[in-house]
Amino acid sequence: METVLKVDSLEKSFKEKQILKKISFEVRKGEIMAILGPNGAGKSTTIRNIMGIMYPDAGTISFLGYNEIPRHKIGYLPEERGLYKNVKVMDILLYLAELKDYPLKKAKERALDYLKKFDLEGMDNVSVEELSKGMGQKVQFIASIIHEPDLLILDEPFSGLDPVSQEMFKEEIRSLAEKGTAILLSSHQMNLVEEMCDRLFMMADGQKVIYGDLDEVKTEYANFKCTIRGKNDRNVLENLPNVQRVEQDEDTSILYLTKNVEAASWLKNLPDGLTIHELSIDRISLHEIFIDIATDKNLLQEAGEVHA
Structure with a gap:
């Protein structure tokens, strides 16, 4: 399977504290890859380095074998949601698509299709500030995928969603992966990760703890x-x-x-x-493995790479 994103020996420090310690993993075409870890593990720093929001002290990040990451090929749903409040839904979607050099006519067609799919039909001329929190999350999710990215990074995509909306997101994420999108997903909702993801990279204290195929990880460590x-x-x-x-x-x-x-x-x-x-x-569940990593209960006998 083709490697879309490769993170190799990534290091990052802030002042005297090393946040990332030689982080390495890959995200492949058509797979859902989870990046997991307790608060402070280094997940957000890793994602920000991939997105070019900050730069690593050492190591490389490559996209389809090239060291320069083409921003128009990446979709990003940040954990901290934020859209311009006084702008109409369609206008913000088209504006963000234009920033990705995506054809506006096609973007409008996709926006209308997704608004209908996510039960937001007729909301295209409504201001973002008039939307409920759940509606706003749907619009921001649409914004992250409207330009058909090759790599989609989702940071806590299910946070605050009701069960029906969670199912909508899950169905669409699976559909995107089936069509070939490489997906890097960060979430604390272990049941959803266990249900959806093909492989996982679990980290703690800025370094790799477990990396590999989800089923093999469960067999090896659970x-x-x-x-x-x-x-x-x-x-x-x-x-x-x-x-x-x-x-x-x-x-x-x-x-x-x-x-x-x-x-x-x-x-x-x-x-x-x-x-x-x-x-x-x-x-034991992935949730219990996660708790072990976060609290050092020693449910696991050892950790490392299973089959990356």
Whole structure:
């Protein structure tokens, strides 16, 4: 698969503090790539360097093999939303398309199509300040894709959206990827990332923690957990083989298992005396992996590149 964006050994410091420490990853044509990490990990700094808002101290950023990033080929939805308030919706969309050297006639056609798709039909002559927050987010999303970018960078695209609008955004993001757009997505909503993304780059303290295919990351780093509903003695559960730790909440116990446990075989060894009203076993979620990185709970045994 063709590499659209390549970030290689990126470094950035502010005064005495190093924010990025040799960050390297790729975003490929037609894929949704997540960039994840707790607040202060360096995600926004990485994105700002890609966008040319700031420049790295070391390392390179290339687009389709060229070191100069063509701004008209990139779409960007920033975390901090902001459109001119006293401008009509269509005027702002056409203005932003013109800045990207996109044909205005085609831009108007695409704008009308997207306004209809996002339930904003007839709002083209309404001022931005008259829109609700959700409507404004839809308009800004349209602005980021109206010029058919080869690379789309989305910073917290689902923040503040109701479930229906989230589904609209998800459907459109998937559609863009299917048509070949390379998408770099940053979000704290791990359930949506897990649902949508093909690969991920997880960082903490300015450096890579995990990088690779989402399914392979889950297999490699997401150990199994067993959830048992029923009142059981914590000491009994903690002394079961291959149990790393136990969390209990009223009558529910979650047993986090050690790495490389074969789930079916492990279940056969549960003692007969346990009270089990319900039992489920699955791998820890991307959300739990994220929490581990952010709080150092040591759910993961190791981290690194899986298959970038």
